[in-house]
């Protein structure tokens with residue numbers, strides 16, 4: 001396989017030594033811009049590198065997400081890591097290996113064709129030549145641009161790629177280490193930030209005396225305030241007694257909790273695609289909603305920053321060290337070259353949580369306390385109440401049908417708040433607290449061609465005729481919003497797949513058969529049929545018995561991994577999951593066990609969102625501030641899950657982190673409708689909604 | 699004031715207020731970071747430790763209550779449990795893992811070869827955002843086999 005277009009990561013960071021350094025003593029450093037956010041990406045990238053370099057994986061040292069030592073690959077998000085970073089690492093390592101072989105051939109005065117590499121040593125057939133990456137390193141300068149012209153290994157030659165290589169970071173994490181939360185710098189001050197209850201609230205007063213009596217000091221700058229102490233316990237005690245007085249701010253309340261509140265608000269409108277001729281009256285329509293969702297990271301956000309009077313170093317679990325550095329520069333007035341952002345691991349974030357805010361807060365505090373490392377830790381309540389949440393979304397689908405009840409003309413109308421608030425300084429807490437906060441800017445989503453935000457997965461993968469999507473991006477939602485796993489994919493796939501079940505029922509056709517009758521994509525068909533067979537779909541019972549079987553299908557971003565999920569469940573006053581089956585086509589599987597892990601994790605998280613999760617709003621801001629108020633699925637609520645990865649040969653690897661989310665929500669929705677004989681179109685599926693659906697349906 | 703107890707097999711004396719929370723003492727005082735801060739409200743299980751063999755939340759436990767007791771943190775759980783979690787690759791981010799292995803140690807210290815339902819019941823107070831639950835259950839069952847006589 002010869003690459004003719006270089007992956008974006010490689011175009012942006014074209015020099016080989018931006019990726020690979022041969023280390024003295026037998027090691028190799030792999031530098032990547034994508035960071036470990038709990039999904040095993042650094043393991044998969046090391047696997048690819050070791051494969052193409054022909055070295056034992058144990059020789060690799062991975063440096064990830066360090067603005068002083070690793071390439072700029074933007075943000076780790078959207079299942080792009082294996083597709084983008086993996087593609088770059090594959091080409092770079094193949095090229096490095098080729099350069100070493102050429103140098104060896106020169107030394108040995110023979111042709112490259114008889115040479116190979118075995119664990120970094122150059123072999124002539126089965127005979128070691130005495131040359132290796134380490135003793136040749138001086139003769140092979142890597143400070144040169146990649147050409148992308150070197151052949152990478154075909155799947156048939158893989159020894160490491162495609163195997164279940166264990167996670168590189170797990171042993172340490174099981175022994176008490178591994179997280180930024182564990183890092184301590186000498187002389188470090190512990191800070192807790194006094195966060196405003198409402199967006200735009202003014203800080204009227206902080207009682208410094210009471211904070212000082214608790215043994216801490218207070219720092220204030222505009223509407224930003226924090227307590228600082230020499231120990232975590234004292235900082236916490238000071239936080240508990242600090243009673244900052246706030247005024248103003250954008251009023252919010254419970255009426256704004258549902259996606260329906262967004263409909264008709266002031267918004268930026270965009271659309272793509274062209275609808276057919278059907279008039280509104282000829283269309284079947286339904287509206288599906290999801291509320292605001294918390295990332296619910298298990299470990300609240302943390303950051304450490306240190307300023308020596310000239311240089312600022314920040315340790316953060318942000319998904320984007322380079323984008324964060326740009327924000328830090330804007331906030332502090334320092335040049336980007338005077339700032340280093342180093343990634344260290346946090347708990348699984350599943351999008352843009354409090355990480356960046358905490359890092360900016362630490363940066364601001366460090367700037368005003370030169371010579372003293374500052375650690376900012378958010379409380380659990382901070383993480384629930386202050387992080388930017390995943391936006392609520394309302395999706396209306398309207399379709400005209402042919403005589404057989406199949407869609408021939410399709411429109412979707414979406415109301416949503418912005419999905420990528422991380423890009424805009426005006427949407428980050430420390431900027432909002434400045435004496436003169438940056439002016440509000442239009443917060444737009446990524447373009448549909450780039451995967452979209454609210455529009456992600458809004459175009460069905462089925463043959464539905466002409467299709468138009470209208471997106472209304474509400475600019476002043478009641479709460480800050482930003483990227484949550486899959487952006488709009490979950491609500492859109494939930495809507496499409498629910499709607500298709502409703503159409504199938506109208507047509508009197510089995511839902512799987514109905515889908516197959518409008519699905520020409522062969523890979524999608526294969527995935528759907530596989531899940532249906534696993535679930536013994538042919539034996540599906542009648543509707544309305546209290547026991548349901550439902551299915552959902554999607555291709556993440558319409559260009560990434562395919563997934564179908566089938567769910568068996570029972571409903572009385574609440575939903576009880578009984579079995580889940582899943583089939584996935586992820587292209588070339590770099591690490592099948594890692595894929596299974598992410599696929600199942602996505603199923604469980606999506607099931608949790610569908611059945612339980614909703615951010616609650618009160619007059620004092622987000623009201624759901626603890627796990628008691630924001631419950632997620634527990635062990636006893638999770639059924640057996642069976643997953644198959646369909647063999648996709650040498651098809652390019654596709655990111656899998658998000659592919660099961662939408663299909664899972666849809667399968668649950670469809671199974672509940674099957675069990676009840678009545679449909680719920682709004683997440684989460686609470687007792688109240690189940691009762692209401694029964695009442696309406698019965 | 700000083701409180702003396704056994705920590706991962708060795709005696710330890712903690713100077714200072716008996717009202718200090720064990721989680722703070724472990725992480726910030728002793729540099730033992732196995733017990734994680736997840737909520738500080740006894741709601742997530744990330745901070746679990748064993749006290750006399752019973753899994754308790756370090757975030758809600760005052761040091762003064764520990765005099766003479768036997769405390770085990772994630773660092774001190776039997777190696778066979780850690781090995782089982784690695785064998786099953788029973789984590790994604792791994793932030794909940796400490797609490798999970800301590801909960802497992804508590805169960806396996808009291809029940810030989812527990813059934814799946816007993817494992818689920820023992821872990822039910824521990825939250826995992828990543829959806830690693832099925833693997834965690836498999837890991838505990840595997841550890842149970844390894845520890846059974």
Ligand code: FES
Nearest residue numbers: 736737738743757
């Ligand atoms: S930190 Fe103790 S239970 Fe969450």
Ligand code: FES
Nearest residue numbers: 790794826827828
């Ligand atoms: S593995 Fe991330 S919280 Fe459990």
